[in-house]
Amino acid sequence: xxxxxxxxxxxxxxxxxxTRNGGYGMRFDVLRDFACRxxxxxxxxxxxxxxxxxxxxTDHDYRDRTFNFHSTLxxxxxxxxxxxxxxxxxxxGNRFGKANADLDMAVDALLQSENLEKVxxxxxxxxFIQVVRALQxxxxxxxxxxxxxxxxxxKREVDLYTSxxxxxxxxxxxxxxxxxxxxxxxxxVRGVCYTYNRSKNFGFMRYLVRIGPGELWITDTRRADSxxxxxxxxxxxxxxxxEINQLPSREMIFEFDVTQGEKGMQAANIVRI
Numbered sequence: 712x713x714x715x716x717x718x719x720x721x722x723x724x725x726x727x728x729x730t731r732n733g734g735y736g737m738r739f740d741v742l743r744d745f746a747c748r749x750x751x752x753x754x755x756x757x758x759x760x761x762x763x764x765x766x767x768x769t770d771h772d773y774r775d776r777t778f779n780f781h782s783t784l785x786x787x788x789x790x791x792x793x794x795x796x797x798x799x800x801x802x803x804g805n806r807f808g809k810a811n812a813d814l815d816m817a818v819d820a821l822l823q824s825e826n827l828e829k830v831x832x833x834x835x836x837x838x839f840i841q842v843v844r845a846l847q848x849x850x851x852x853x854x855x856x857x858x859x860x861x862x863x864x865x866k867r868e869v870d871l872y873t874s875x876x877x878x879x880x881x882x883x884x885x886x887x888x889x890x891x892x893x894x895x896x897x898x899x900v901r902g903v904c905y906t907y908n909r910s911k912n913f914g915f916m917r918y919l920v921r922i923g924p925g926e927l928w929i930t931d932t933r934r935a936d937s938x939x940x941x942x943x944x945x946x947x948x949x950x951x952x953x954e955i956n957q958l959p960s961r962e963m964i965f966e967f968d969v970t971q972g973e974k975g976m977q978a979a980n981i982v983r984i
Contacts, residue, residue: 717752721827723820724789725812725834726760732835733858734875734882740787741881741922742856745873746831748923755823758789759812763796792819817842824851831855832869837862843869858882871927876901876964876984879919884966894920894940896971901984904944904965905930907958912946914958916967916978942969942978950982 722743729737739758747753760781767774781791794812813836820830820842830846832839835857843853843865854871855861856878866872875881879893884901891898902918917930920940929937946955948967957963967981 717750719754719826719828720747720751721755721820721823721830722746722753722757723755723816723830723832723834724758725816725832725836726758727812728834728836729857729875732860734833737875737882738880739784739789741878742833742875743787743789745856745878745881745922746829746854749926750923751829753788754826755819756787756789757792757816757819758784759792759794759816760784761796761812762793765796792816813838821845821849824849827851829854833857833875835859835861835865837865840864840868873927874964877903877919879922894918894969896969896976899966899968899980901964901966902942903961903963904958905941905961907955909955914944916942916944916965916981918942918969940969940976942967942976943972943974944978944981948977948979948981950980953981953983 724739724742743753743756762777763773767777781793784791792812792815794815816832816834817839820832824830824846828850829852831854832843833856840862843855846853847870852871853869854873855865855869856873856875858875861872879900884899887899888897893900900918902916904914905917907914917932917939918941919938921938923938926936927938930939931937932939932941944967949955963983965981965983967978970977970979
């Protein structure tokens with residue numbers, strides 16, 4: 712029997728966009744795992760970073776931290792594409808810097824897509840909408856991962872948008888018990904309230920428990936191949952100020968503790984992020 716060919720994956724990360732929009736501290740190795748879930752073959756792994764050469768000349772701490780960060784990315788198999796910060800002065804005499812990697816990332820993704828079947832982008836920038844369409848027209852499946860300030864048009868244009876907050880261990884959960892693994896009883900996770908009964912004051916939270924295997928469209932947790940789990944959520948478990956009348960909602964992301972109850976998992980200390 713011949714060996715099944717792996718899906719060829721390209722991952723393109725706009726590091727500056729992700730970092731300043733909620734993704735500071737993101738684990739790039741976990742993002743790689745997510746992009747290549749179900750045993751995909753990472754053909755291209757590109758990380759586009761800004762580098763301030765002027766600052767590096769005088770700020771040795773910045774220089775060393777940046778060098779170590781880029782070295783870590785290379786250890787994970789990423790090609791690091793540095794965009795040098797260019798400094799300008801506006802009409803009011805204010806100095807400002809720019810290091811836009813959008814064009815480089817767009818051109819690379821389009822050219823390299825000839826050898827790819829799926830492109831995963833990490834950015835919330837709506838300027839990539841035309842790039843997404845071009846990649847889809849070339850036969851690629853296009854996915855996107857981002858955290859905050861994500862273009863709503865970009866979300867609709869890609870084949871799959873996933874909030875980085877929902878990917879297990881991609882971003883650290885503050886105050887979480889480090890001895891507990893994501894999804895197990897006693898752990899703190901992130902998820903959404905996918906159903907809510909206002910007359911009975913309870914609903915259910917859904918959260919990813921693993922990156923793979925299991926297709927993300929299999930949201931029915933009764934299926935053994937679903938990567939999700941659900942937890943019962945009573946109204947009293949939601950933090951003060953939660954707009955219960957807006958539930959259920961896929962747009963509202965919550966952090967909560969999961970505990971083992973008599974009838975299944977329960978959500979406690981639910982806080983919107």
